[in-house]
Amino acid sequence: MEEKPSNGIKGLKHWRYDLGAGLQVALVSLPLSLGIAIASGAPPVTGIVSAIIAGLIFPFLGGAYVTISGPAAGLAPALLSGMLLLGGGDLAAGYPLVLVAICLTGLLQIILAFMNAGRFAIFLPVTVVEAMLAAIGIMIILKQIPLLVGDLSPVAPTSVDSIVKMPQTLINIEPVVFFIGALCLFLMFYLNATRHQWMRRIPAPLFVALLGLALATAMGLDADYLITMPESILEGGITVPAFEEMFNRPELWVSLLIVVITLTLIDGIESLATIAAVDKIDPFQRKSHPNVTLRAMGVSNVLSSLAGGLTIIPGGVKSRANIDAGGRTLWANFYNAIFLIIFLMLATDIISMIPLAAVAAILIYVGWRLCEYRVFKKTFTIGRDQMVIFLITVGAILLTDLLWGILIGMVAEVFMLAYLLTPSFRAVLTGRLTFSQSVELVVRNFVGLFHNPIIKVRNDIRDGREHYEIYLGSLVCFNLLPLDKLLQQIPEDASITMIATESGRIIDHTAMEYLHHLQEESLRRRRPFELHGLENYYQFTQHSLSARMHDAALVRREAQLSARAAEMREVAQRHGLDFNPATLAILDPHGFVYLRRGDRKQERHVMTGRYRDCDVKVFDYSHTAAPDYYAEHLHTLVVVRLPEKGPELPDMVLAPGHYLKRYLVDYRELDPPEASGFPEGYRIYSRRSDESALASAGHMRDFLHRYPGVYLEVRSNALLVFRPDRELETPEGIEELLEVIEHCLEDSPSPADDDVSDADPAEEGAS
Structure with a gap:
């Protein structure tokens, strides 16, 4: 699209997409918001109140495009700790006091946004941030296990206490509650992992909440194990911050300061990390504004606290649901809020029938996604030095709290860098350096970290x-x-x-x-x-x-080649191509749609050079993609740059089935003629006129028949081809993919300049 969807009044023309997405987000947001409030130690209704306020405010303040804001599981442990700290171990007494902290956090965020403080986030080591999220995941799991098994005893104040209390929790298992919780937990994992699209039409959190409701009703579960909702939202569902009590109790001011700093730090870190992650999966490749988003979160937090709500930050799970549902602008937040208001007005009695065990299952799954083993594996792949920092930070957070854990992680990063730059003590023992010289070198290297x-x-x-x-x-x-x-x-x-x-x-x-x-x-x-x-x-x-x-x-020093590298080098030598076995972060100069998606994109075993009068590049490509953000996807890709004097092909995509459809926002789908003999199941997408794209696709017909399942994309007269159903290609498979050049160099039609359609292809059903 020449003009990408924008926020504000202009964005209202995309209401059809945002309205449908808002409904689907609301179905995900409802059970998540309830669970986050429970995990925070607050009344369940406050989670929905927070989501509503975020949805009504965020679209008017901007800063992002497809990000959905609201309460987030990442801040639940910090809020719970804050309530226990300010309330002296009493959650009910600490809740109005922590609302004061949320209000002050919002005001501080507004000030920081005007100071352009978002840029200071680069001081935080990436590994420390990821370790913080992993520790939060572990804390969420520890806090939710008692509810999953039916233990209603008071919540443990720290993670260590939760671990110590675990044997007693397992003794207090309620069989009926545990059956519901275990089944719901299994379904959360199964439904999010299944490849059957029909099973994913209903959001997994909503399905699990409804199933839990049905089982709780059928088994006559006691009201103590169900969500508690106020009879009247306006009279009993809103708690105001206890400003007067906080002002009259100076002994709480230091604790209040600690809670505000903790909430501001974690809120800021997770907000900036989330919008950066969501930008990478935005089909329109728009760039969010961190400081504008920080200001919007600040205003939302102030208003949320005044209405008794929780902290508000951008949410990764809900944003993912918004993109999958076709949301295009921040108005999806607004429609999400409207639907939540409707649910709150009409379905309060139904919500109060949802068992706490089902909500705990949802949150345990969310926590697992933050701390699963692939998070640790990915960190180890980056480097052993990063693994040490990661483990130190996770351990420090679990043994102390989030604020101290992050500070300890940053100190560990400083010492790790200083250690790596410190000369071996053998240099002193062997006389190559004097002791004073080595000390001077250590000090100089340490100071250099901040120079x-x-x-x-x-x-x-x-x-x-x-x-x-x-x-x-x-x-x-x-x-x-x-x-x-x-x-x-x-x-x-x-x-x-x-x-x-x-x-x-x-x-x-x-x-x-x-x-x-x-x-x-x-x-x-x-x-x-x-x-x-x-x-x-x-x-x-x-x-x-x-x-x-x-x-x-x-x-x-010559590196020893792996078996795969040796295999790829042999293919390169056979075709006279240059070979580089190194692993590099990939760039996308041609703008291929396929290479937009995912994160952690890398290329290795790269072959480049001239092949059949074309510039070619063959490489093993890896990336991560939602929902498995830490699972590596592998494919062998062939990129061909057609000669300038050769045929000019229109930008198009030939995809097996619906593969990659939601990312083709600036393409329209074409229907091949019935007598064209085009492979069944393949779909043609193009940005140009029907005739030129269909004619060019016809030249690829024999290639697609010969090698079914191939994905082929043309962008700026360059081709990308690979097989989505395969991982790394064999040498023979690479030879097969290179045959696409023969089909491209045939007499393909050159599209006329005036063939470019002025219509908005996305408005005609591309997504």
């Missing part, structure tokens, strides 16, 4: 545009801010070259993610961007974003 990484900047004119050449030393999370500030001052149309110099000692994982983000942003803005010097830095692991240390000798 400006920019060595010098050169400004000139290159290829008719302004060009900046930036020389860098060591680059880590703690000194990224000066570089980020410099980049914000450079004109958007200027080209950039970054050079990691030999004077740099280390580039950590967070800095590697930052540099890759710069590459992707520059590619999206069509800004020339080059990164040099990394070839002299030794990678800790084969992961493209692992930390690196400057060591040219290690880099030059």
Whole structure:
């Protein structure tokens, strides 16, 4: 689409998509909001109140596009701890007091947003943030197990207490409650993992809540094990913050400050992380504004607290549901709120029949997704150094609390970097360094972690545009801010070259993610961007974003090729192609739709060169994608750039079945002629006129018949082809995919310039 969907009044023209998405989000949001409130130690209705306020406010303040805001499970442990701290162990007494903390948190967020504080998030090591989320997942599971088995004893104040209390909890199992909870938990895992689309039409949380309701009714479950809802929402469902009590009790002010700092820190970290993750799966590839979103969350939190609601942040689960349902703008939040109001007005009695065990099952699944074993596996793949930081942070959070755990994780990151830069004590023992020299070197390296990484900047004119050449030393999370500030001052149309110099000692994982983000942003803005010097830095692991240390000798040492690398190198040599076994973060210069989706996108075993008069690139590609954010998907891809004097093909996608349909927002689906002999089950999507696209697709007919199941995409006269039902191709399979060139170089029609349709293809049913 020439014009991407925008928020505000202009976004109302997409009401058909947002209205349907809002309904589906509300069906997911209802049981989740109830569960989050229960996990926070607050009355269940407060979760729905929070979601309603978020939906009514967020669309008017903007900052994102398809993100759904509301109460989030990530803050439930912090809210529960805050209530216990401020209430002296009494949740009922602590709830009105924690509302004061939420209100102050919102005001602080508004101030931070106007100070452009979102940029300071780059100081936080990526691994510490991910460890925080994993620890939150573990805390959610520990707190919900008692409700799953029917233990209604007072909640344990800390994670350690929850673990100590676990044997007693298992003794107090109520068989009926446990049966309902266990069945609901099994279905949460099964329904979210099944490949049967008909089983996923009803959101899993809603199905589990309704099943729990039916079982609780059939088995006559006691009211103590059901959700408690007020008879009147306006009279008994709204609690106001206890400002006067807090003002008159100075002994609580230090505790209040701790709760506010904790909520602000976690709310900010998780909000920024969530909108960044949602941007990556936005079919329209729009960019959210972190500080505007932070301000919107601040206003929402103030209003939520005044109505007795919980903290509000962008939610990953609900945002995913919104995208899958076709939501296009923030108005989906508004419609979600309207539907929740309707549910609250008409279905309060039904909601009060849902068993706590079913809600606990939903939250345990949410917690598991934050801390499952693949989270640990992914961190270990990035590097053992990151695994150490990850485990230290998780352990510190569980043994103390979220605020202290994050601070301990950051201190551990500092010491890890300092240790990596510290010379071996053998250098002192062997006389290569004196003790004073080694101490001086340690101090210098430690200070360098916080020193400006920019060595010098050169400004000139290159290829008719302004060009900046930036020389860098060591680059880590703690000194990224000066570089980020410099980049914000450079004109958007200027080209950039970054050079990691030999004077740099280390580039950590967070800095590697930052540099890759710069590459992707520059590619999206069509800004020339080059990164040099990394070839002299030794990678800790084969992961493209692992930390690196400057060591040219290690880099030059010949690496032992794996069996797959040797196999791919042989194919490259047979066809006269260059081969690179390294693992790299992939870029998408052609704008292929397939390469937009997912996260952690990497290429390895890359073959490049000329093949049959075309520029080709063959590589093993991996990425993660929702809902399995830590499961790696593998395919072998072939990219072909057709010669300039050859046939010009229109942008189109030939996909088996409905594969990738929701991402084809700027394409329209075409119906092939009945007599065309086009393979059954294949779908044709195009951005140009029907005739040219159908004619070009016809040239691929024999290829698709010969190799069924192939996905083929044409973008900017470049082709991408692979088989979604296979992982890594054999050498023979690669040869088969390369045959697509023969079909493309036949006399394909060249679409006329005036064939481009002015209609909005998405409005005609593309998604």
